Amino acid sequence: NGNGPGRPVANTNLNLARVLCGAGAASLRYDKFGSADPDAMSEAEEEALDQPVDPLVFERQMAAAYAELVAQPEVDPERTVILGHSEGALFALRAHEVLDAEPALVLAAPPGTRMLDLIDRQLSEQVRTAEAQGGVGEVTAATMLSDLRAGRAAVRSGSELPETDSTGLFDANGADYLAWIDSFDPVELAEELPGDTPVLVLWGDRDAQVNEEEIDRLMTGMTVPSGWTCPAPTTSCASTTTPPAPPPSTRTAPSHPTSPRPWNGSSAVCVRRSPDRGPPAGLGRSPGSPGR
Numbered sequence: 001n002g003n004g005p006g007r008p009v010a011n012t013n014l015n016l017a018r019v020l021c022g023a024g025a026a027s028l029r030y031d032k033f034g035s036a037d038p039d040a041m042s043e044a045e046e047e048a049l050d051q052p053v054d055p056l057v058f059e060r061q062m063a064a065a066y067a068e069l070v071a072q073p074e075v076d077p078e079r080t081v082i083l084g085h086s087e088g089a090l091f092a093l094r095a096h097e098v099l100d101a102e103p104a105l106v107l108a109a110p111p112g113t114r115m116l117d118l119i120d121r122q123l124s125e126q127v128r129t130a131e132a133q134g135g136v137g138e139v140t141a142a143t144m145l146s147d148l149r150a151g152r153a154a155v156r157s158g159s160e161l162p163e164t165d166s167t168g169l170f171d172a173n174g175a176d177y178l179a180w181i182d183s184f185d186p187v188e189l190a191e192e193l194p195g196d197t198p199v200l201v202l203w204g205d206r207d208a209q210v211n212e213e214e215i216d217r218l219m220t221g222m223t224v225p226s227g228w229t230c231p232a233p234t235t236s237c238a239s240t241t242t243p244p245a246p247p248p249s250t251r252t253a254p255s256h257p258t259s260p261r262p263w264n265g266s267s268a269v270c271v272r273r274s275p276d277r278g279p280p281a282g283l284g285r286s287p288g289s290p291g292r
Contacts, residue, residue, distance in 0.1 A: 001029070002085065012085055016108070027083075028069040033057055052173050055180035059098045062091050066099050081106055086209065087115070090181065093189035096197070104198040109207050112214030116152045116182040122209060123148055123167060140166075155179050190221025 002012030013029045020027045034049055041049075062082075070077040080103040084092030089110030096102045111118045124145060131141040143166050150162045151170035155178045161170050170178070193199070199222060203215045 004035070016083060016085070025081075026069070026072065026075055028065055030061065030065045032088075033061060050173065052176060055177045058091070058177075059094075062095070063098055066095075066101070066103075070101075077101075080104070083108065085109060087111065087181070090115070090184050090186065090189065093186065093193065094184070096194055102194050102197060104200075105193075106200045106202065107218075108202045109204070109210045110186060110201065110215070110218055111210060112186050112216070112218035114182050114185055116155065116178065118210075118214070119169065120148060120152055121211075123169070156182065186218050187221040190218060193222075 001010075001014040002016075003010050017027045017029055033053065038046070066080075066082070069075055070080060080101065082092045082095045082103045083106040084090070085108040089107040091098075092105045092107060093110075095105065113121075127136065127141050127144050130136045131138065136144075147162065147164065147166045148169070151165055151167065153159075154161050155170065155175055158179065161172065161175060165171070190199075201215065201219065203210065203212075205212065
């Protein structure tokens, strides 16, 4: 449902599913491997969490979930959308490579930088805030930030991880996944989307994890069409002459492209709003998000 230890009742994905249901759209959500409720895990699943995992398992999960959705008799396979929240937006941006389809995309609070850079900024801000409030001492803060930089450098270089890590982020079981997910630059993924892919980007201006600078960077990889109005003062949509994209449809695409696609300007709409405001009035036909 989009919950975690820090936010056990956030229900982000559940809320998105409810919004889609209210709009008459069927949806399927699933737990990424290792993210399910620990109380509901079998003994075999718990043991598997202590073992290294091939990062491609997560791609296969998305492909299996998509196949299950379009196999339902109530679902029109020609009108499908992949919705990715936060890190999940990176999977959504790669859907056309992983699936035998090119669905429309909804990117909710998507990262705009490589994953380890995002983690570095997030943790650095948290440590400095805690230090300023007296929650951690100067030495502890300096140690955590030093361990963060050392761990990031080790993962990116493929070298041995440091023996000590006060952040708890870097271990042998997760290093391969971190290196894999960090290899994707969101802007490059956006530039490589098929040219007629409709994309809706959602972001709340009080998001504590993804900031406006990252959203602005991501949007440089896409073309924002004219003709869309976003009434909230916190909303900004650039204007181009590209018309809004047609309703989403699926088409066959190579599962494993042999070379990167050139930049092709996928149509995108960026909605920025404060959580205090209701959904933008001009976007009634698109899935909305109660957001972060």
